[in-house]
Amino acid sequence: METKIRNYYAIKVTGGQETNVGLMLEERAKTNNINEIYSIIVPPNLKGYVIVEASGPHVVKLLISGIRNVRGVAQGLVPKDDILKIVSKKIVGPSIKEGDLVEVTAGPFRGMQAQVIKLNADKEEVVLNILESAFPLEVTIPIDQVKPSKKS
Known part of the structure; x- marks a missing residue:
């Protein structure tokens, strides 16, 4: 059984349009049956980018072509460690205990x-x-x- 290659690509988008672009990319992947797209991540603290997990750059280019507010694909791949930092749950807020x-x-x-x-x-x-x-x-x-x- 062959293992599928999964790389993370940073898509440059117009600032403030990350969620809209993410939803449009998801819709296109579903309607055009693009099976090599594994995930679409809209990081809340990363303005101007949407991360796409895909098998290769050709799939990403097919996915983003003609989509409004997309500025292109950033050079290189996004390291998996950075993705884990983005999607892992952080405990935020002050430490509060009973009686405080x-x-x-x-x-x-x-x-x-x-x-x-x-x-x-x-x-x-x-x-x-x-x-x-x-x-x-x-x-x-x-x-x-x-x-x-x-x-x-």
Whole structure:
């Protein structure tokens, strides 16, 4: 059984159009039955590029020809290590533990002080006791909507 060659090619696109181009490339690959395209990656932190995993440059050129907002293929291949950095999940946000005082940064409780009651790392949620409430109020919100409160 032969192993398929998989290389990553950086497609130059108009800044801000990465998602649109990614969707158009996906649609073209499906409608034209281009089976040598293995994945299309739109990196959130890489402006002006879409990454295409394909068997060769000829397939990429066929895929991008005539697509609006595509500026061409960047020279060379994108190393697999760089792709893994792009697609691997990073733990972002401040480290918060149970008992910490935090400030809510988004949602209906924005700007309010709260104390962390429970931390659910799997769901990336935090259960808070809102301190500025007249009665005990527990809410569950995404962990990226809180930041550590300034210790006074």
